[in-house]
Amino acid sequence: MNAKEFTLRRQKLMEALPLGSVVVLFSGIEIKSSADALFPFVINKNFYYLTGIDQEHSIVMMVNSALGVKTYLFIDEIDETKTRWVGKKLDLATAKQRSGIQDVLTYSMFQLRLEDVLQQREFYGDIDTLLVDLEKNLIIEANLGTTQAFADAFVQKHPTLKVANVYPFITRLRMIKSPGEIDAIRNAIQATAYGLHHLRKQLKPDLYEYQLEALFAYALKEYGNLGTSFDTIIAAGKNAIVLHYPNPKDKIQEGVLVLCDLGARYQHYAGDITRTYPASGTFNPLQRQIYEIVLHANEHIMSLAKPGVKLVDLQKECLSFMAKACVKEGLIKKEEDIGSIYYHNVGHHLGLDTHDPIARDLPLEPGCVITVEPGLYIKELGIGIRIEDDILITEKGCENLSRDIPKSIEEIEASLQLRGNKNPQ
Numbered sequence: 001m002n003a004k005e006f007t008l009r010r011q012k013l014m015e016a017l018p019l020g021s022v023v024v025l026f027s028g029i030e031i032k033s034s035a036d037a038l039f040p041f042v043i044n045k046n047f048y049y050l051t052g053i054d055q056e057h058s059i060v061m062m063v064n065s066a067l068g069v070k071t072y073l074f075i076d077e078i079d080e081t082k083t084r085w086v087g088k089k090l091d092l093a094t095a096k097q098r099s100g101i102q103d104v105l106t107y108s109m110f111q112l113r114l115e116d117v118l119q120q121r122e123f124y125g126d127i128d129t130l131l132v133d134l135e136k137n138l139i140i141e142a143n144l145g146t147t148q149a150f151a152d153a154f155v156q157k158h159p160t161l162k163v164a165n166v167y168p169f170i171t172r173l174r175m176i177k178s179p180g181e182i183d184a185i186r187n188a189i190q191a192t193a194y195g196l197h198h199l200r201k202q203l204k205p206d207l208y209e210y211q212l213e214a215l216f217a218y219a220l221k222e223y224g225n226l227g228t229s230f231d232t233i234i235a236a237g238k239n240a241i242v243l244h245y246p247n248p249k250d251k252i253q254e255g256v257l258v259l260c261d262l263g264a265r266y267q268h269y270a271g272d273i274t275r276t277y278p279a280s281g282t283f284n285p286l287q288r289q290i291y292e293i294v295l296h297a298n299e300h301i302m303s304l305a306k307p308g309v310k311l312v313d314l315q316k317e318c319l320s321f322m323a324k325a326c327v328k329e330g331l332i333k334k335e336e337d338i339g340s341i342y343y344h345n346v347g348h349h350l351g352l353d354t355h356d357p358i359a360r361d362l363p364l365e366p367g368c369v370i371t372v373e374p375g376l377y378i379k380e381l382g383i384g385i386r387i388e389d390d391i392l393i394t395e396k397g398c399e400n401l402s403r404d405i406p407k408s409i410e411e412i413e414a415s416l417q418l419r420g421n422k423n424p425q
């Protein structure tokens, strides 16, 4: 994605906003973990979406008035001492080139420029609203706290001005992926497929869950120095009952199923795939029976995903489809009991965030990317199965972006036969 695309996004946002507003978005800052150590920096995705800048302590300000649109980017000045420790940060010229924002200033100029905007009517036009990204708990400044705190301080200083939340306007734009974003997601999925292939080649009883987790991470590095889009879930047997099973640590027993929910991140875009594999190479009849229900639900929901349909509709349909199938196969007594063995949503939007924060009751449109991930979790049997694909909504229906990752029982068993010695001693 280039400066042209980031510029176009800002333009679209301005078109969606009322005149007389100034938008202020913060990148977020590095958060202290302990002593002088910091958590890895994670950019505010809304900020990144509009600027292409992935650097802490940065601000974008967009003035939208009757006199036109003016955009400023504020970044830290290069600090030579800091450079010796952590390397060079963005300079003004590079930031300008990357974002397409012509006016890049140092961070210390921000407050002054904001006051200018509010006061110089003949230059900037009338402003009556400050729009900020009121995402919950977004820390923007060590001494300012969250964007909410920034907004509160602003209102105190400018009691005649309104403050509003720009978050829903931006997530509405993020809902429709551009060709460049779709390419990035395709690449993330391709890398995830490579990692899963690597993982299947090694899968066998007596390995530990964390070894598979490490194999996946290694494969992504080998593939293209990529990271994961979220903490990898490797859950063997009964562990798969826990949807976001943390800290994979157990030994994989002979005969169990291993649920692998994982993804690569490519240029900030997430892949999110789940496959469930038999540790021993073949599904037993009971596992096969339950796997088929989940697989059919996955295919059924994909056949319904198209423009106009909502995520909430797909969820309702998935619940009723699985309820019927599970009663028929004797897994539950009555359809109302489905909630005891299927207890999550069938999908979510996918993009810069693994769970892209887009309302579930908005009708899907061409260019949306969502996951389709039904699952069944039966504690008494020690079986948890989820099958997750990433799909692109097209004009008429959808394209399964992860169709090349083995999914049917036959494909999975065949791919597991490619392993070396099944029980090396």
Ligand SMILES: [Mn+2]
Residues within 6 Å of the ligand: 272, 371, 373, 388
């Ligand atoms: Mn998912």
